[in-house]
Amino acid sequence: MPNPQDVLPLPPRPSLERYRKLAKELLKASKSSDETAISEWTNRWIEAIAKHTHGKRPAIEKTRDANRTERFAREQLSESCTLSSAQFVIARSHGFENWPKFVKHLNALAKQSSSLSRFEAAADAIITGKFAALRRLLREDPQLIHMRSTREHQATLLHYVAANGVENYRQKTPKNIVQITNLLLEAGAEIDATANVYGGGATTLGLAATSIHPELAGVQVGLLQTLLDHGASIEQLDSPRNRPQAVLSCLANGRLRAAAFLAERGAVLTLESAAGIGRLDLVRNYFEDGGVLKPSATQKQLESGFLYACGYGHTEVVQFLLTKCIDLATHGGDGQTGLHCAVIGGHLDTIKLLLQHNPPLDFENIYGGTVLGQTLWSAAHGGDPERYTAIIRTLIAAGARVPPRHAAINKQVDDLLKKHGSHTEPTWYWSEDEKPRF
Template structure:
């Protein structure tokens, strides 16, 4: 099942849902338009004559994708009561965007798209065994979008979307008001910084985690501002963990090091992601290496491989070469970054898919020994476990020549296209170097890809089998 949004109850028990059903019944009886619309969406005109608590419970169960309240109750009392991984994937867009996504998904379901059916089965329990999406309704498509974004129901997604937009607006106002103080930070004016409130210090530290503290001032791997000023803020701040997660995303290596020294928690999960995951997803290998010294969180095959820990990768397999069950405790999904990436198709329990995820992220970070070990175990160099991106696609942005040569030597096809951008290896190279001046390495990569013979077999040069 999907992960939950970080502001929702981590363990919603049965009593919680019973109270929600009672509240719905009272609101419907009072003529509340939102409640009336919710009931009509599930029951149509059937609630006009009477609307009992059992009817309200049925509506709640249906909103969560279950056939009956009894099935929903069994889910909540069983595995549904376990704590789920929290996420926050809202990026400040209006609910109309999500409604359009649901409409597009419904069209895919009606066309019989295999990926859409896979999503239906994964996120709408009453369709868990469906062999066709012909019976799917608009509310099923809406529920899928909500679940992929970390919400148990469409209604909660819409509610938190509105709140997210308001919160984003408030954060932007606070940042604009603190531009003078940001200038003081750039100038190392410790006297001015010392009189700030803890809330202002929190905002400035969060701003410092990104590449643009003040418009026109670009920050990179180095701290970029006088350390004395930052230390004043660190001593006043109430939260160092959120800046750490953001700094890991933007490759702010010097700032990550300073936050860790000041006591930020490298294993924290906020906004649905850990600092290490954020660094790994965005290809920030040096930051990932620094964080991994404090511990690899989450502990899983793909994070071990991405961190280059061949010893831990080997430990994920038993003596007979079978993948251990706990190796897939966490699975990668770029949607967790909150950067607007679509959610991947629901991951399967297939060991080959799990190994493929680890393989491509090892390629992404240039972990040559891990990549070679997987290839020697029979992993196909063109495996594309999610987003349709092969090891070549993942390795090119980081310019990992050794890995790219190894993949090509094992038969990797540079003509294969990913499912997200529909780009082959040469196009990926162009996209990742377009904003940078030409370099000898870029020229070498172009030559290497163009001189390599390609295989125009089934699927080559076209989108992968996964929709995204």
């Protein structure tokens, strides 16, 4: 599978014999003259998993799982149409590096008294907030705190409190996660243990700071403070990346509050990260009196910092950096200019400031979206109708070209575009239950 997170959950009592049969069925489907055979095999498997795993999975998640698994199966079996290849597809789909490791996991899981069974139960207790159950498991088997998952990411139990990097279906943050974290640390969890995700060297603090789940649960700052109180290192300078990245990682993942929190507690800042958290006082310090960059900063940091400032709506920082000969067509390799970034963030004041400097309105990002095109996409995927209506009106007044036809977004935006000659296709709208979450 593409990464250790995109894995399928195991049923409560997985059967090795059932998986062996499943592999044979996949091999048979791959040799069938029916082009839909693998697709049908995948859909049956995904439906069976959804039926036997706890918690109702949204249809959109099941569709993504099915598409990803089918694509992976076709790729592997097109190279080698053998039983071992079919078994490899199943093992990797569940997050294991190969079939023998998957078999070993299932055999150990079949014994309820095994350490592996207890580790899996402890991981479930963490993400569901079952404090008493977790405490009991740690008392019964103190070595659990030092164990690592047998899945590819090799996470410890402490990593699961971050709700990031581990298997997607276990990325959940209960309200009592700070209490649970304290329990794990008091039991002897290694505070800076690393997991094999995102290139390796990922600590619990780093994963928690970049995770959306503790932020949505309203406990991210408390979780980060708890980890710091127990001696967690903010920067991992001996990691594979070997550079200060705590604040930048937060900014790259949309975690502005966590970025500012870590900056206040001693995270290393560069021109790029200082601009990203809106610290104009620090940004100014990277320039000589004549406006030239000091040796401690680079042009690349300047350009990246400008994009972050636009994306997070730090209008004062943007205004200052505009005096430093910024090319308004600059982007980070994805075609997203500062104006694109401001649109994605929905920052009207920043957009109005940038428009005063004649930015390129028709510059396309890697998805083929102009600034207005990006605006329409953002409006259709969770954007506030009133905010994006104002942004669209502002861009049109500045000369942005309105497409003759567009996919339906919402009535407020569609009515505005209709006044400018654009028509919807198709003419339907997301309901609140159906609306995608990105």
